[in-house]
Amino acid sequence: MASQLKLRGKPHITVRNLTMAFGNFVLMRDLDFVVNHADVFIIMGGSGCGKSTLLRHLVGLIEPAKGDILYDGVNFTAADPDDRERMVRRFGILYQSGALFSSLTLAENVSLPLGEFTTLPPRQIREIAELKLALVGLKGFEDYYPNEISGGMQKRAGLARAMALDPEILFFDEPSAGLDPISSRLLDDLILELRESLGATIVVVTHELSSIFTIGNNSVFLDTDTRTMIGQGDPKELRDHCPDLKVRRFLTRGAEGADAVDQHG
Numbered sequence: 094m095a096s097q098l099k100l101r102g103k104p105h106i107t108v109r110n111l112t113m114a115f116g117n118f119v120l121m122r123d124l125d126f127v128v129n130h131a132d133v134f135i136i137m138g139g140s141g142c143g144k145s146t147l148l149r150h151l152v153g154l155i156e157p158a159k160g161d162i163l164y165d166g167v168n169f170t171a172a173d174p175d176d177r178e179r180m181v182r183r184f185g186i187l188y189q190s191g192a193l194f195s196s197l198t199l200a201e202n203v204s205l206p207l208g209e210f211t212t213l214p215p216r217q218i219r220e221i222a223e224l225k226l227a228l229v230g231l232k233g234f235e236d237y238y239p240n241e242i243s244g245g246m247q248k249r250a251g252l253a254r255a256m257a258l259d260p261e262i263l264f265f266d267e268p269s270a271g272l273d274p275i276s277s278r279l280l281d282d283l284i285l286e287l288r289e290s291l292g293a294t295i296v297v298v299t300h301e302l303s304s305i306f307t308i309g310n311n312s313v314f315l316d317t318d319t320r321t322m323i324g325q326g327d328p329k330e331l332r333d334h335c336p337d338l339k340v341r342r343f344l345t346r347g348a349e350g351a352d353a354v355d356q357h358g
Contacts, residue, residue: 100130104166105262105294106151111160113146120146123321124160126313133288133295133308135328138315139343144298145266147315151296152184152264153177164262182210185255187265192251193239199226199250200235206257225253229283245276249283256287263287265297269304281307302344306332314340 106128113120120143128134136144149155151162153169161170169180193202203222207213213221223235229249239247248268255263268284269277281304288295299305305312305328312331314324316339324331324340332344 101292103130104128105130105132105164106134106296107163107166108151109161109163111150111162112158113143113150113155114158119158119320121315121320121322122159124313124315126322126325128294128296128311130294131288131292132311133284133297135305135309135312136296136298136315137300137305137312137328137343139317140300142315142317144300144315148264148266148296148298152186153181182258183261185258185260185263187248187251187255187263187268193247193254195239198236198238199231199242199253202239202250203254203257206254210258221257222253225256226250228256228287229253243276245272245279248272248276248280252280252283252287256291259291260293262294262296265295265299267298267300269299269301274303277301277304278307284308302346305344314343 104127108124108126111124112122113124124147136147138144146155150157157170161168163169164180164183167176167180169177172180193199194205197205200219200222203225204218207218207221211218223232226232226235229252231246231249231253234242234246234250239250242250265284268280272280284295284297285308287293295308297304297308309328311326312324312328313322314331315321316323323337324335328344331340335341335344
């Protein structure tokens with residue numbers, strides 16, 4: 094953790110000239126941005142712009158049509174399978190649904206990656222699983238099944254599993270989806286606490302304004318019309334000063350003063 098904290102502000106993920114395409118259909122092109130160590134980086138934009146697709150590119154589930162993704166200066170896109178697998182083990186991923194196995198207890202769900210990728214004995218794996226669950230506020234729920242807890246608790250259990258291998262980077266796909274406002278805010282608070290305590294870099298796909306402004310300190314805005322990025326930086330700065338009116342409208346929707354922004358765009 095100490096080494097992670099020392100790297101704050103230095104590039105962790107570099108995306109260069111990235112094109113995302115399905116066959117001849119280009120979803121996004123010319124994506125160039127940097128995620129620094131310990132950023133909470135928001136991927137945002139309208140529906141269908143490719144937010145989740147970009148996240149899948151970042152973790153290697155989809156290959157770029159063009160361009161490169163680098164981690165700490167090492168080209169992930171061009172890496173051989175063994176090197177790429179080692180890099181992927183530095184990732185933790187929380188999917189939109191939580192993706193917990195319903196037939197396993199919370200502790201068993203969190204234990205899965207530890208059993209798969211380590212040689213630790215079962216007792217130590219159980220201890221680590223209990224610790225990770227405690228970190229997300231689920232102490233005492235180790236032997237509950239996913240259908241026995243609330244949606245917000247399921248998201249936190251999914252986060253505990255994403256943290257099982259002490260990742261350097263956490264990727265979240267719409268973490269607040271399906272949660273009530275209170276549960277969503279508690280999850281945002283938890284994300285910030287983990288960033289501070291673990292020094293991890295966090296990449297979040299979301300369209301929720303409250304989350305964007307609460308947790309994000311860096312971001313990229315994907316635009317469906319131009320099929321490229323039209324804004325990058327601190328979401329609050331983009332809301333107040335982005336030269337592109339479309340970005341400002343997105344970040345002020347439903348907020349007092351949105352009409353004034355529109356009139357002066």
